Amino acid sequence: MxxxxxxxxxxxxxxxxxxxxxxxxxxxxxxxxxxLPLGERTTEHPDGLGHNARTQRPG
Known part of the structure; x- marks a missing residue:
């Protein structure tokens, strides 16, 4: 908020x-x-952030 x-x-x-x-x-x-809308959760990206460049954590 x-x-x-x-x-x-x-x-x-x-x-x-x-x-x-x-x-x-x-x-x-x-x-x-x-x-913050999340993407699809997968075993590779359980937080749903791995595929989305706008919300992806720094690597």
């Missing part, structure tokens, strides 16, 4: 593939819920 007013943090996360999934309202703050 990221504060809705923190545009630089949201921009960085979205550049890395995170997507907004909704909002949580906690007075006086509105938080954006961001999710």
């Amino acid at each position: 990221v504060d809705q007013s923190d545009r630089s943090a949201r921009a960085a996360l979205e550049a890395w593939g995170w997507q907004e999934a909704g909002q949580v309202h906690r007075a006086p703050t509105v938080l954006c819920v961001l999710l």
Whole structure:
């Protein structure tokens, strides 16, 4: 979750593939819920990140 007013943090996360999934309202703050979509989980890549260059861990 990221504060809705923190545009630089949201921009960085979205550049890395995170997507907004909704909002949580906690007075006086509105938080954006961001999710990182994973690829298919395989025995070779159980975390689902191995095939996606945008979310792949450094090698």
